[in-house]
Amino acid sequence: MTIDIIRRLFVCIITCLLQVLVFNRICLLHVATPLMVVYFIIAMPRGYPRWGILLWSFFLGLAVDMFRNTPGVTAASLTIVGMVQPYLIELFLPRDAEPDIKASARALGWWHFLSLATILVVIFCIVFFILETFTFAAWLYCLQCAVASAVLTLTLIMAFETLRKK
Numbered sequence: 388m389t390i391d392i393i394r395r396l397f398v399c400i401i402t403c404l405l406q407v408l409v410f411n412r413i414c415l416l417h418v419a420t421p422l423m424v425v426y427f428i429i430a431m432p433r434g435y436p437r438w439g440i441l442l443w444s445f446f447l448g449l450a451v452d453m454f455r456n457t458p459g460v461t462a463a464s465l466t467i468v469g470m471v472q473p474y475l476i477e478l479f480l481p482r483d484a485e486p487d488i489k490a491s492a493r494a495l496g497w498w499h500f501l502s503l504a505t506i507l508v509v510i511f512c513i514v515f516f517i518l519e520t521f522t523f524a525a526w527l528y529c530l531q532c533a534v535a536s537a538v539l540t541l542t543l544i545m546a547f548e549t550l551r552k553k
Contacts, residue, residue: 399447402427407454418528419535421543424451424461425511428468429504429544434486437473444469457519464515468507479503492548504544505537512537 402424410421428444448462455461476490479499492500512533520529 395443399427399443399450403447403450403454406451411455415535415539418532419539420532421539422508422512422515422536423540423543424448424465425468425508425540426544426547428465428472429507430490431469431472432487432489433473433476433480433484435473437470440469440472441466460515460518463518464511467514468511471510472507475503475506491551492545493551500548501541501545505541508537508540508544509533512540 406422406424410423414420424447427447428440431440431443444465445462448465449459451461452459479490479495479502480488484494488494490500490503494500495503516529516533516536523529
């Protein structure tokens, strides 16, 4: 139990640092930014307590917000994804799956994992960019940023899944 929390904390810190130091510097065509922090929440295991997923997602989002100077935007977006993830993962898992199975392309199959990741990334990107712009006057720009960032994030998630050993 303690080793799992320490391992998850280490992965959380690495994810936060990668997002802040590497992925936030990438901006393709002034609309697409990879938001890879959502991958940490997508990969949470099935049997993990829902309150634990909410806490991990909120504090990871809060840590990213502190570095990005976006007060509460990432925290709110990741918390919404953390709230939806346990319910969505049940839709894509087989009925006889292990109770602590992690969401991955190997465990779910490529199509089911891509579907799960797409839904969660799109929810994250839409909420993130609506909260970031905080106006509907620039709704077309907000939509462009959300779609382009979701496509770029999904591409990187699938690339990481091919490189992931287990």
